[in-house]
Amino acid sequence: MTATDRSTELIQTAAQAAADKLAHDIIAYDVSEVLAITDAFLLASAPNDRQVKAITDAVEETLQREHGAKPIRREGERDGRWVLLDYGDIVVHVQHSEERVFYALERLWKDCPLLELPPDAKATHGKGAEHAEANPESGMRE
Secondary structure, three states, X not given: OOOOHHHHHHHHHHHHHHHHOOOEXXXXXXXXXXXXXXXXXXEEEEXXXXXXXXXXXXXXXXXXXXXXXXXXXXXXXXXXXXXXXXXXXXXXXXXXXXXHHHHOHHHHHOOOOEOOOOHHHHOXXXXXXXXXXXXXXXXXXX
16 A cells, blocks of 8 residues: 555645745655555754744645645644644654754654655755754754
């Protein structure tokens, strides 16, 4: 079993929305073979809490507008360090860069197939590291 066409469409749209808000290191995994609860995970990160919220809001608004999709759950918004949007078919994780490194979700899902992303989303790979090198102060907790 692989991710459904609907899940793939939602991932594509969410990835583009995240890229439009300058998310870093956007990646998507087809987890349908190993999880019964969802088809795909989208991971994105940002260097500060405000941008995590902006990315999360953009993903939610875009999925609602373009696909009529509303999250079943939205968790972590108050802290702004790791926001999870659960749409049933997909789960979107937007993490502060520090949480992304600490929790290393990619390590957990590395055996799952990657999903194709829009060019703007692919172009974000490595941007988190570039930002950290250029702005060493931004890695400090707010």
